[in-house]
Amino acid sequence: MGWRIVHIKNGDYLRLRLDNIEITKLSQKVFIPLSDIIMIVMEGNKTSISTKLLSALSKNNIGLVICDDKFLPSGLFLPYGQYHHVSKRVIAQSEWSKSQKDLLWQAIIKQKMVNQLSFARYLGVDQDRIDMMDHLISKLTIGDKTNREGHVAKVYFDSLFGNSFTRDDDILINYAMNFGYSIIRSEIARIIVGNGLVTMLGVFHRNEFNSFNLADDLMEPFRPLMDYWINTLLDEKDTYLSYKIRLKIIDFIDQTIILNGKTVTMDDAMQKFVQSFIVAIDSEDPDLLVKIELNNFIGD
Structure with missing residues (x-):
């Protein structure tokens, strides 16, 4: 079960690397296992995320929260149909x-x-x-x-x-x-x-x-x-x-x-x-x- 909330502030690029999120910022890379994460909060206007990672977030029931220019959550990406019944x-x-x-x-x-x-x-x-x-x-x-x-x-x-x-x-x-x-x-x-x-x-x-x-x-x-x-x-x-x-x-x-x-x-x-x-x-x-x-x- 995940336990971590990841906060992204103007990260350059987020993508899937094996079973990890790869976060690239200023040419530096950070890797976080998907199994550790329950939610990602993203703010700022300079972040990109791959569709392959979005699919992995959905499959792993990881919520993605997008914040507006006032740093308040304005959007939410949720998984679809992952529950077995x-x-x-x-x-x-x-x-x-x-x-x-x-x-x-x-x-x-x-x-x-x-x-x-x-x-x-x-x-x-x-x-x-x-x-x-x-x-x-x-x-x-x-x-x-x-x-x-x-x-x-x-x-x-x-x-x-x-x-x-x-x-x-x-x-x-x-x-x-x-x-x-x-x-x-x-x-x-x-x-x-x-x-x-x-x-x-x-x-x-x-x-x-x-x-x-x-x-x-x-x-x-x-x-x-x-x-x-x-x-x-x-x-x-x-x-x-x-x-x-x-x-x-x-x-x-x-x-x-x-x-x-x-x-x-x-x-x-x-x-x-x-x-x-x-x-x-x-x-x-x-x-x-x-x-x-x-x-x-x-x-x-």
Whole structure:
């Protein structure tokens, strides 16, 4: 199983050499075994990649993320049809009932909300706001028809960054979160495809213009963990999303978390979460969903 995320910054040329990626930059060559890699993040405007390498990435279920001029992920290359029973699994996915999806969405979004509450507590947010979030979570219903998730998010972000804060603000913390969330989304999408599902068919997200509805569903519990991770990285001296900060944010995938009493990498936790989701929704039993808990996030 791979474990490494490769970050390419203006590499000259990437190609396949035997079972390795050959990276050529300034006439120097670096070789990385494909078996070590789970994802490649490419940025800059001076990198070329061979079609033979793209084919090898697909066969080895290695995600390729392309970043724009602002260093934010803007494209994702995923494998196609590598799961051995992909048709069977996609047919089952297309037949998930509304009640199945609503039941699992309640369980998924509750994990996110509880993790937001834990992070707010960690930061010492005022008790009245903690109590408000706790009360909103207690009113969560199947399918979250009353949008408790949205209300908790409002209290959460206001508590962390002030009442005037919005996720559209042109500030470093938003750039960092956008970058971090995109890394999570890309990794979850890679795992979804590797398990024979399609990313377009979600349980809650169902935007016809979104190719990653299911990834947007299943990444939710991990968002507050990324918020916590970014909080450990940034300080008052940081004014922009530097190369150093981007590398540290990407390293989130290699951090460790306790899952069912065992210490695993975040990538492994995502694998187990997606696999448990498949079992839980097919069984219509949300208790089978693996618990992703901020309080069990170890990090460096």
